[in-house]
Amino acid sequence: SQKIEQNSEALNIQEGKTATLTCNYTNYSPAYLQWYRQDPGRGPVFLLLIRENEKEKRKERLKVTFDTTLKQSLFHITASQPADSATYLCALDTLGSGYSTLTFGKGTMLLVSP
Amino acid sequence: EAGVAQSPRYKIIEKRQSVAFWCNPISGHATLYWYQQILGQGPKLLIQFQNNGVVDDSQLPKDRFSAERLKGVDSTLKIQPAKLEDSAVYLCATLGGGNEKLFFGSGTQLSVL
Incomplete structure (x- = not known):
């Protein structure tokens, strides 16, 4: 069956450290993968997109x-700050028909302590 | 630019009642999505429109949920009759940024009692 799995537990780190979140998927061949940030009571906000032929992408x-x-x-979030505390979602283009049908993982909650 | 507008922000109903949610997309965004997000879960796609045509509604419980997109702009999502398990946040999103990234509204939080 098709699955998208993210770290099931919340990730607690100290300010200044690097946070690393994982997204694993099975039985999909996505053309690209995206990461979104979601704060409580808000809709997800787009952060980054990486294509299947790209190994790495950076933004700040x-x-x-x-x-x-x-x-x-x-x-990865380097030099993490308390303001980075949020839930981070990965999303895959799963229909593969050019219609940008995005399927989301469950999300990982990140808590950055001062 | 103005964002995706959704209303109402909150709704409380009893089971077996009906409810409707409204979404006004970002101007010019042809693709519109409705997602259901249950507490502690990621958003689950219910239906995707391209203009006023349906691209994917494979996960829409069609016996109780319906959606339409009038003239390829505003969209409404309806539940009739509601069940307890429909309690969730209903998110509307549109596709922009070179047709690659989603812009979400703040959602409608539905509580079914």
Whole structure:
């Protein structure tokens, strides 16, 4: 069956450290993978997109890697801050028809302590 | 640019009642989505429109849920009759940013008692 799995437990780290979140998937061949941030009571907000032919993408303190052989993406936040505390969702283009049909993982809650 | 607008923000109903949610997309965004997000879960796609045509509604419980997108702009999602398990946040999103990223509204939080 098709699955998208993210770290099931909340991730607690100290301010200044690097947070690493994992997204694994099975039985999909996505053209791209995306990461979103969601704060309580709000809709998800787009952060980064990485394509199947890209190994790594960076944006400010954010870095995403994509390994289509392992079927895994890693999302890193360097020099983390308490303001980075939120739930982070990965999403895959799963219809593959060019219609951008996105299926989301369950999300990982990140808590950054001062 | 203005974001995706949703209303109402909150709704409380009793089971077996009906309810409707409304979404006004970002101007010019042709693709519109309705997602259901149960507490502690990721968003689950219910239906995807391209203009006013349906791209994917494979996970929409069609015996009780219906959705339409009038003239390819605003959209409504209806539940009739509601069940307890329909308690969730209903998120509307549109596709922009070069047709690759979703812009979400703040959602409608539905509680079915």
